[in-house]
Amino acid sequence: MKSFSYAFEGLAFMMRTQHNAWIHAGATLAAIAAGAVLQARAEDWRWLVAAMSFVWVAEAVNTAFEHVCNVVSPQYSLEVKAAKDVAAGAVLLASMGAAAIGLLVFTPYLAAHF
Numbered sequence: 621m622k623s624f625s626y627a628f629e630g631l632a633f634m635m636r637t638q639h640n641a642w643i644h645a646g647a648t649l650a651a652i653a654a655g656a657v658l659q660a661r662a663e664d665w666r667w668l669v670a671a672m673s674f675v676w677v678a679e680a681v682n683t684a685f686e687h688v689c690n691v692v693s694p695q696y697s698l699e700v701k702a703a704k705d706v707a708a709g710a711v712l713l714a715s716m717g718a719a720a721i722g723l724l725v726f727t728p729y730l731a732a733h734f
């Protein structure tokens with residue numbers, strides 16, 4: 621129970637400090653709403669859940685990484701810049717992958733409706 625509470629504290633910290641987390645939250649809610657409205661099949665929900673989870677995991681790891689960097693090297697450093705930029709790149713890659721999965725999942729439903 622203690623471990624769960626620390627993990628939820630970490631997630632709450634991420635939501636308080638990372639504006640990108642709110643963009644992920646909006647995208648997550650939009651994907652869930654689209655899946656419900658279009659009545660996505662179970663195999664499509666699997667892809668959606670995997671894509672959404674991957675983005676959140678990348679953002680959480682990026683947040684942790686940034687804070688470790690800030691403690692280890694609060695002053696400007698090209699090494700820290702490279703490390704933070706690569707971590708931000710991981711979130712970008714996960715988000716682009718999720719957007720691609722969203723397109724692949726939802727396009728056939730939209731094509732069938734319109």
Ligand SMILES: Nc1ncnc2c1ncn2[C@@H]1O[C@H](COP(=O)(O)OP(=O)(O)OP(=O)(O)O)[C@@H](O)[C@H]1O
Nearest residue numbers: 640682686693694695696697698700701704705708
């Ligand atoms: N100590 C530092 N030395 C050099 N560059 C830094 C340093 N801290 C931040 N930066 C640069 O600023 C960018 C943003 O870092 P910051 O820690 O402010 O994260 P952020 O604003 O939460 O952005 P994001 O989560 O979108 O990557 C980094 O990707 C890096 O290019």
